[in-house]
Amino acid sequence: MKKIKVLFCCMGNICRSPTAHGVFEHLVNQHQLADMIEIDSAGTHAYHVGESPDRRSQSTANKRGYDLGYIRARKVEAEDFHAFDYVLAMDHENYRNLTQICPAEMNNKLRMFLDFAQNFDEREVPDPYYGGANGFEHVLDLIEDASEGLLNNIKHHHL
Numbered sequence: 001m002k003k004i005k006v007l008f009c010c011m012g013n014i015c016r017s018p019t020a021h022g023v024f025e026h027l028v029n030q031h032q033l034a035d036m037i038e039i040d041s042a043g044t045h046a047y048h049v050g051e052s053p054d055r056r057s058q059s060t061a062n063k064r065g066y067d068l069g070y071i072r073a074r075k076v077e078a079e080d081f082h083a084f085d086y087v088l089a090m091d092h093e094n095y096r097n098l099t100q101i102c103p104a105e106m107n108n109k110l111r112m113f114l115d116f117a118q119n120f121d122e123r124e125v126p127d128p129y130y131g132g133a134n135g136f137e138h139v140l141d142l143i144e145d146a147s148e149g150l151l152n153n154i155k156h157h158h159l
Contacts, residue, residue: 004158005038006150007080008113009098010090013043013073016125016139017090018053020113022061022068023140024147031151036159040084042076044097049073054129060136064144081106085158086150088113091124114142116149 008020021041028037043049052058053068061068078101081087087102087110089095095112102110114123125142128135 001036001159003036003038004086004154005084006040006086006088006154007076007084008039008041008088008090009044009076009094010041010125011043011045011094011097011127012047012129013041013075014048014051014054015057015127015129015136016143017041017043018068018071018073019057019061019066019139020088020090020125020143020147021071022053022066023143024150026066027147027151033151033159037154041071042074042080044076044094046075049075056128056133056136057139060133060140064140076101078103081109085109086111086154088150091127113146113150115146116153117142117146118149119145 008017010016018041021039025039028034051073053071058068081102089098089112098110128139
């Protein structure tokens with residue numbers, strides 16, 4: 001069986017997308033699906049390439065049992081649309097940025113991550129970078145919810 005590949009994307013790949021990467025990977029491991037689902041994250045801008053996730057993201061995630069320390073920021077590339085089955089944007093601005101590099105025949109792979117949310121009506125994961133600790137908690141709430149929905153979607157359509 002072909003591995004299903006998921007790429008989470010935000011602007012700098014240090015807050016939202018690595019949090020989604022770590023949370024979703026944790027969930028996939030809990031369901032013993034790591035041999036069937038591959039996860040990565042990237043930013044639409046190269047501001048933080050090679051850096052670890054923001055310390056506030058890591059701290060908030062650690063409190064809930066998620067480890068983000070192994071993740072390093074990278075910039076998304078057009079080739080990612082060929083390599084991944086799901087390219088998930090955290091907000092509309094990054095969605096637009098991704099459409100600029102997405103090959104036309106790959107448009108079906110690009111989605112908003114919160115399209116998979118089950119308990120929230122929000123459509124964007126807000127950038128917590130310039131806010132306080134509550135912003136990181138809310139981001140994690142949204143990501144946990146959408147990760148459950150995404151895994152259900154993958155199970156239903158691919159596994």
